[in-house]
Amino acid sequence: MGSVNANGQPAQRSVIRPSPLQIGDFAYRLSITTRWRDNDVYGHVNNVVYYAFFDTVVNRYLIEQGVLDPEGGSVIGLVVETQCHYFSSISFPDNVVAALRVEHIGRSSVCYEIGLFRNDDRVAAAQGRFVHVYVDRATRRPVALPPEWRSVLGHLKA
């Protein structure tokens, strides 16, 4: 979206490809079953579904750790940016290991990194970013991350 490089020309960012991360790069891992419906007409898990793995691993970690209560908690996470690089395909009935770490913790926002691994693979099939801003449920205004959130998130710091 309009990023500009040092020469004042639009960056051809599609040329830049990160290297796939390793399973050992991540502190938290969740196994997720694929579903028949995940596959698209080309026989692979559709690109959209990868983001369903992303917000599943993020929210599950926060719920398991006791900080996020989607039904009644006063702090909820709204998504402001996501990104994914796709390296190799995953297909139903593969299992997916969604692996999570925290890149950056701000005052109200957290940038997570997620790697998706096919079955027992050690190298990511896809990886990306997921940026949450934490807001008050009622006002939907950003709140400073409570101390228990900071502690829980700190465990996943890259």
Add this chain to the structure above:
Amino acid sequence: MGSVNANGQPAQRSVIRPSPLQIGDFAYRLSITTRWRDNDVYGHVNNVVYYAFFDTVVNRYLIEQGVLDPEGGSVIGLVVETQCHYFSSISFPDNVVAALRVEHIGRSSVCYEIGLFRNDDRVAAAQGRFVHVYVDRATRRPVALPPEWRSVLGHLKA
């Protein structure tokens, strides 16, 4: 994923937020109905669904223009990167206008930009990138974009 700024430190990319694009910035527009199931527990279209709008508008344009035949054509598009910035919420039963333009055409790859507009809004509720590599259906190896594809894509050049 490991981008590094001029000082050799990891870029805090979550701080950088593009400005929302306008509906007039896009050459092709498609109206998409939202579905009850699109809303998540917070009452808004879930972040994952935005990418379903992305690949709908890209593929529909290519099919309408007669270049992509998902069932039998020799050239198919594989997704290698996607990204989305979320500015404001969309909720069922809103309509979404998915607007498309082409940022970059490479030898085998195309970087699309998509803006998503709520109902009659002129300013994007969300926008992002969608990078396709075009491959041979059988070998899944990149192919040089055929001339008719280049022509069809050229119409959407930003």
Add this chain to the structure above:
Amino acid sequence: MGSVNANGQPAQRSVIRPSPLQIGDFAYRLSITTRWRDNDVYGHVNNVVYYAFFDTVVNRYLIEQGVLDPEGGSVIGLVVETQCHYFSSISFPDNVVAALRVEHIGRSSVCYEIGLFRNDDRVAAAQGRFVHVYVDRATRRPVALPPEWRSVLGHLKA
């Protein structure tokens, strides 16, 4: 599930196929765009997605008529049974017309019938039932349908 016919033998219900309904059999109609992701590996809209069309047309009618407020209303609908018969295929980028009528209004429950029509077809590609029980949002206990609900639903009585 264990239904038994007059002879005390399990009913072979899979043999019984209803006849497709006509578009004229329905009082309310909603056009829904298909999405790339709706197609499965066989190139047709996946059977699961038909139910997303069902609950979209039901809830949209109730919201448009001003009786259902999913965010804050005191009465919400919980689904207790759904069923679909599939006659012919629908594929992205087809449009779907979801057509709605009411088969039965009980004290707290409503049985809807939905026909799904491909583009301008007059004969249903699929049709089915969708049974809602209306409950109090807080207690999740069935409530007697309020008069304005009965009126709105009565307009769609078959």
Add this chain to the structure above:
Amino acid sequence: MGSVNANGQPAQRSVIRPSPLQIGDFAYRLSITTRWRDNDVYGHVNNVVYYAFFDTVVNRYLIEQGVLDPEGGSVIGLVVETQCHYFSSISFPDNVVAALRVEHIGRSSVCYEIGLFRNDDRVAAAQGRFVHVYVDRATRRPVALPPEWRSVLGHLKA
């Protein structure tokens, strides 16, 4: 859909509710992780998603048993009818056990019954039918079920 009872009056089928099946009623069981996106605005797995569990357990059994090859096999399954009764709610991050048995094997069609169980529950949270007609991939005409399919399906006969 217009079913008529012995008195010539429309059957009030919404009144008939089967009893929930037990986990022990099923021969094949598959654990499926729920996803954040499965929950709808009321905080429970949306009714549509149950059918994604249905076709996941059916197709996974057929793939594991070596009879279904979705990419290249000559016989594929098309869905002609599905139905689900919902008894109690499931919510992310619950696990779901999808349990499968075969109610009826015809010449070309199979009627499956599926029970969905929340975590370690012994009583189904939901259950339903899923009817496949097996067809030739190319002609999409029904085929007589091959002997190896009959054998594999016979193992799940209720």
